[in-house]
Amino acid sequence: MRCQMCGRDLGEDDVYVHDGETLCEDCYIEASHRIRVCDPWGEYSARTFRKMHGLKGDEGLTEIQKKLYNLVCSRKLTREELQAELGLTPQKLENEIAILRHCQLVKGRREGDKVYIVPWEYTGCDEAPSSEGAQRI
Numbered sequence: 001m002r003c004q005m006c007g008r009d010l011g012e013d014d015v016y017v018h019d020g021e022t023l024c025e026d027c028y029i030e031a032s033h034r035i036r037v038c039d040p041w042g043e044y045s046a047r048t049f050r051k052m053h054g055l056k057g058d059e060g061l062t063e064i065q066k067k068l069y070n071l072v073c074s075r076k077l078t079r080e081e082l083q084a085e086l087g088l089t090p091q092k093l094e095n096e097i098a099i100l101r102h103c104q105l106v107k108g109r110r111e112g113d114k115v116y117i118v119p120w121e122y123t124g125c126d127e128a129p130s131s132e133g134a135q136r137i
Contacts, residue, residue, distance in 0.1 A: 003027050030091050035098040046102035061100075064088070068096055069119075072106050076116040 001010045005027035016028035023031060036042065050060065058066040067086060071077060077085070083093050097117060100106040109118045 005031065030089065033095075035095045037094070037098040037101050039098070039102065042098075042102040043104070046099070047104055050103055057105075061103075065096055065100060068093075069100055069105055072117050073119050076111075076118060078114055078116055082117060 001012075001015060001022060002008065003010055003024040004021045005023055008024045008027075010022070010024055014024060016023045016025060018028050018031045021031075049055075053060065058069050061069060064086065068082060071082065071085060079090075079093060079097070082088075082097075083090060086093065088096070097106060097108075101120075104120045106117050107120050108115050110116075
């Protein structure tokens with residue numbers, strides 16, 4: 001038997017089923033511990049914590065969150081581009097984006113048929129993504 005997410009061979013005792021998929025333990029944990037992007041309490045808590053501790057920009061973030069935030073500040077990127085650049089699984093990337101959104105550091109912006117991850121506010125970022133025809137999502 002193989003994990004349907006990563007392809008790892010599984011022993012009988014190493015099988016987890018989530019949403020009809022056969023997964024290894026690592027993939028099960030990743031799939032079942034999703035951080036919701038739209039979470040008012042998560043956003044309130046993160047914003048309050050950062051304000052209480054005087055954190056600005058990438059201060060207080062993990063290394064991967066700093067890389068993600070600084071990439072987004074340097075140029076507009078889609079989720080797929082960020083995933084390729086950072087070498088993250090889709091779910092890990094979504095979790096990191098959700099955390100940065102809770103901190104009001106990044107957000108999604110639709111431009112045409114693409115969704116870009118952009119800075120929450122453009123101040124302090126080198127290149128501001130075009131707002132022409134943009135829509136906050």
